[in-house]
Amino acid sequence: MSYLTKNYNRKNIAFIKGKGSYLFSNKGKKYLDFVQGIAVNSLGHAHPELIKALNKQSKKLWHVSNSFVIPEGEKLAKKIAKNTFADFVMFQNSGAEATEAAIKVAKRYFYSIGKPNKNRILCIKNSFHGRTLAAIYASGSKKMTEGFGPKVSGFDHFNFGDHRSLKKLITKNTAAVMVETIMGEGGIKVVPDWCLKGLRKLCNKKNVLLILDEVQCGIGRTGDFFAFEKSKVKPDIVPIAKGIGGGFPIGAVLMNKKVASGMTSGTHGSTFGGNPLAMQIGNTVFDIIFKKGFLNNVKKNSDYFLQELIKIKDKYPKIIKEVRGRGFLIGLQLYSDQTEFIKKLMDKKLLTIRAAENVVRILPPLNVKKFELTQAIKIINKVCSIY
Numbered sequence: 001m002s003y004l005t006k007n008y009n010r011k012n013i014a015f016i017k018g019k020g021s022y023l024f025s026n027k028g029k030k031y032l033d034f035v036q037g038i039a040v041n042s043l044g045h046a047h048p049e050l051i052k053a054l055n056k057q058s059k060k061l062w063h064v065s066n067s068f069v070i071p072e073g074e075k076l077a078k079k080i081a082k083n084t085f086a087d088f089v090m091f092q093n094s095g096a097e098a099t100e101a102a103i104k105v106a107k108r109y110f111y112s113i114g115k116p117n118k119n120r121i122l123c124i125k126n127s128f129h130g131r132t133l134a135a136i137y138a139s140g141s142k143k144m145t146e147g148f149g150p151k152v153s154g155f156d157h158f159n160f161g162d163h164r165s166l167k168k169l170i171t172k173n174t175a176a177v178m179v180e181t182i183m184g185e186g187g188i189k190v191v192p193d194w195c196l197k198g199l200r201k202l203c204n205k206k207n208v209l210l211i212l213d214e215v216q217c218g219i220g221r222t223g224d225f226f227a228f229e230k231s232k233v234k235p236d237i238v239p240i241a242k243g244i245g246g247g248f249p250i251g252a253v254l255m256n257k258k259v260a261s262g263m264t265s266g267t268h269g270s271t272f273g274g275n276p277l278a279m280q281i282g283n284t285v286f287d288i289i290f291k292k293g294f295l296n297n298v299k300k301n302s303d304y305f306l307q308e309l310i311k312i313k314d315k316y317p318k319i320i321k322e323v324r325g326r327g328f329l330i331g332l333q334l335y336s337d338q339t340e341f342i343k344k345l346m347d348k349k350l351l352t353i354r355a356a357e358n359v360v361r362i363l364p365p366l367n368v369k370k371f372e373l374t375q376a377i378k379i380i381n382k383v384c385s386i387y
């Protein structure tokens with residue numbers, strides 16, 4: 001009997017230890033973990049530098065209120081500002097909080113410049129921005145919003161790739177367009193660089209803010225710190241979470257100076273967001289990802305992995321329809337439901353997770369070793385051969 005609510009469809013397996021790319025079950029079995037807490041453990045399990053940072057900070061100070069200066073948070077915000085498009089950072093605890101706060105930042109900016117009616121947010125239908133009330137209505141998913149009425153208003157939706165309706169739906173009341181640079185839960189659908197560029201231009205022309213949700217695809221997962229970097233586009237607001245904490249709950253909203261001007265004292269807050277313990281870990285994750293060669297290694301290893309996956313697709317064209325994604329945010333789109341395929345991978349000790357459109361989502365840690373990728377390729381090949 002479990003006393004936990006039944007809102008998760010949990011697999012009947014528990015893990016008691018993790019090390020790098022591996023998880024160890026309570027039945028003594030070792031698994032190659034290419035879920036990594038859904039892109040959370042960016043540096044794998046039990047990274048020695050993260051353990052050191054956690055231990056050290058835990059003996060000094062865990063938590064103080066945001067009513068006081070938190071030097072560890074100041075430090076991380078400065079690093080982010082010096083290395084990205086952002087001028088200011090607002091720390092949260094999770095992805096949904098970060099996307100919801102991003103929406104608040106956009107609305108508040110227009111309010112602060114005397115345009116309170118410019119408050120609608122345009123999103124992609126069936127996208128994913130988290131599970132709070134505003135976030136589910138931002139996602140525009142029938143399944144996620146069912147039973148949670150009345151509807152949170154202020155969101156409009158266009159279909160992925162439908163540029164005509166995107167243009168049509170921007171009105172004088174639109175405050176921002178919010179999209180995931182790469183749709184994660186939606187099936188690893190990449191917004192191409194030329195679309196990002198066009199979107200930025202359109203937003204400029206219509207005086208609309210651009211919010212790029214990098215909760216899943218950011219923090220080095222694509223081989224760049226942000227998935228949008230290759231496009232050279234500068235968004236106004238970027239919610240992040242997952243990978244920046246390496247397993248510790250951290251979220252943040254990054255923004256430029258213009259929109260940050262609306263976030264005056266008392267406009268937003270969080271009890272836990274940006275506490276010293278979280279910030280010490282965030283700083284350590286950030287420093288490791290920004291070490292010379294780290295992101296290049298992600299690019300090199302993920303290129304190898306992607307090429308090998310494409311070879312498998314070519315060998316089994318009746319099973320795998322498409323290899324999607326970029327870097328270590330990868331989807332194998334199957335022709336049929338992926339449940340059995342994921343189960344078979346798990347039987348062979350490779351953990352993966354589903355995404356929409358029959359996609360098997362593969363999320364290795366960013367510091368995965370090449371032989372571990374080769375091991376995964378062997379398992380995927382094997383499962384295709386018996387599928």
Ligand SMILES: Cc1ncc(COP(=O)(O)O)c(C=O)c1O
Nearest residue numbers: 094095096128129130184215216
């Ligand atoms: C793109 C995106 N935004 C927001 C979220 C919500 O994050 P969290 O589950 O930490 O609230 C997720 C989670 O998967 C996500 O993928």
